[in-house]
Amino acid sequence: MGMQAAVRLFYPPTCLCCNEVIGSDGLCGACWRDTPFISGPVCDRCGAPAMGEEAGDCDDCRTLQPPWTQGRAALTYGENARRMILALKHGDRQDLARPAGRWMARAAEPILTAGMIVAPVPLHWLRLLRRRYNQSALLSRALARSAGLAHVPDLLLRTRHTGTQDGHDRQGRFENMTGALRVRRPAQVEGRHILLVDDVMTTGATLAAAAEACLDAGASDVSVAVLARVDKRS
Numbered sequence: 684m685g686m687q688a689a690v691r692l693f694y695p696p697t698c699l700c701c702n703e704v705i706g707s708d709g710l711c712g713a714c715w716r717d718t719p720f721i722s723g724p725v726c727d728r729c730g731a732p733a734m735g736e737e738a739g740d741c742d743d744c745r746t747l748q749p750p751w752t753q754g755r756a757a758l759t760y761g762e763n764a765r766r767m768i769l770a771l772k773h774g775d776r777q778d779l780a781r782p783a784g785r786w787m788a789r790a791a792e793p794i795l796t797a798g799m800i801v802a803p804v805p806l807h808w809l810r811l812l813r814r815r816y817n818q819s820a821l822l823s824r825a826l827a828r829s830a831g832l833a834h835v836p837d838l839l840l841r842t843r844h845t846g847t848q849d850g851h852d853r854q855g856r857f858e859n860m861t862g863a864l865r866v867r868r869p870a871q872v873e874g875r876h877i878l879l880v881d882d883v884m885t886t887g888a889t890l891a892a893a894a895e896a897c898l899d900a901g902a903s904d905v906s907v908a909v910l911a912r913v914d915k916r917s
Contacts, residue, residue: 720786730754749887752905780824784826794906799906802877804819804889826878861892866899883911884911884913
């Protein structure tokens, strides 16, 4: 019996939400049905569920013109999605990252291209010191592994402590992130297509700052992938 089989014998996989024993990593049937996976037409720019029958840029993206080209999200932020993201971010549930990365890779499949570099949105070193890990880096590693793409976890640097975005309105979130990110080694991104990864997209301010940093450093294109997108219809 291999080591992995022995571990599963004594510690069988459990549902990521309710901890019920299941046959493989992921969600039990009931939690799967209650998890808001995004399906059907989506905004091609931010991954939000589309209002109509066909995909395309949503009204917000047509108005704001985010600096990235395409984006996808695996889940709508709410219910089980919110529970899992908070557990990953604040509850040390790093085991959530691998299945979540697979969900993200599946959602992002239509926008993935050969030769893409996958990179996470970085934490400031003070927050990283407190949390001990960057949840976005765990997700980006899992996504890159699932998609067979290169992963550069330290591509970006957060140059100042921006604090939480909670409590800021849309304009405040963008102002808070202005100039807060830069590429560590511009030669790594010059002429390359970058896929930026984060756990949640609300207004897109953080991803916009990251995308602008990549484009300023010479990236040929930027796309984004997030585990969950706040549903603008709610």
